[in-house]
Amino acid sequence: MIACVTSSVDETRALGGAVAEVADVGDVLVLVGDLGAGKTAFVQGFAAALGVTAPVTSPTFTLANRYEGTMVVNHLDVYRFDCPEEVYDLALPELLDDGVTLVEWGETISAALGADYLSVTIRFGSGDNDRRFALHGHGERWQHRADRLRTALKPWISPC
Numbered sequence: 001m002i003a004c005v006t007s008s009v010d011e012t013r014a015l016g017g018a019v020a021e022v023a024d025v026g027d028v029l030v031l032v033g034d035l036g037a038g039k040t041a042f043v044q045g046f047a048a049a050l051g052v053t054a055p056v057t058s059p060t061f062t063l064a065n066r067y068e069g070t071m072v073v074n075h076l077d078v079y080r081f082d083c084p085e086e087v088y089d090l091a092l093p094e095l096l097d098d099g100v101t102l103v104e105w106g107e108t109i110s111a112a113l114g115a116d117y118l119s120v121t122i123r124f125g126s127g128d129n130d131r132r133f134a135l136h137g138h139g140e141r142w143q144h145r146a147d148r149l150r151t152a153l154k155p156w157i158s159p160c
């Protein structure tokens with residue numbers, strides 16, 4: 001587990017960008033945290049670091065937003081699904097293979113996402129703009145990258 005702290009929305013975007021540096025096509029990131037925690041802010045920084053210039057907002061009229069950068073970024077927000085089973089309306093295997101996929105509230109559909117994923121849990125800190133991050137790599141795919149991820153996140157790492 002890697003524990004990080006940010007103190008502004010821009011710092012959270014920068015942290016998202018740092019995670020993007022180690023990301024690859026086929027990766028899945030599950031974003032966990034209450035309303036307003038900063039899940040979308042993380043995705044914004046992540047996508048920007050991959051050269052996405054389109055504004056990143058949570059999908060509203062579609063189940064998934066697709067952004068073109070140096071790799072494709074798929075953005076899902078399960079909170080906006082009418083029910084978690086809606087995930088089966090997505091061509092999920094094709095979508096996951098197509099690029100890197102970030103899923104807000106993804107814990108409710110984690111069974112459909114496979115064994116390899118990075119969970120990013122965001123909690124509110126003591127100050128209004130403080131956020132505490134816990135990043136957990138699940139499966140071989142992320143275990144192999146644990147050291148690279150830790151190095152990329154160095155500026156924000158805090159003792160647990």
Ligand SMILES: Nc1ncnc2c1ncn2[C@@H]1O[C@H](COP(=O)(O)OP(=O)(O)OP(=O)(O)O)[C@@H](O)[C@H]1O
Pocket residue numbers: 006007008009010011012033034035036037038039040041042058079104128129130131
């Ligand atoms: N350190 C911080 N990191 C991220 N966001 C912060 C931080 N400090 C303040 N904020 C504010 O918190 C809000 C985070 O909103 P965001 O839409 O990213 O949350 P979310 O987790 O995606 O919420 P939702 O569940 O509604 O989709 C923004 O208004 C942002 O400006």
Ligand SMILES: [Mg+2]
Pocket residue numbers: 039040041058077104
């Ligand atoms: Mg959001």
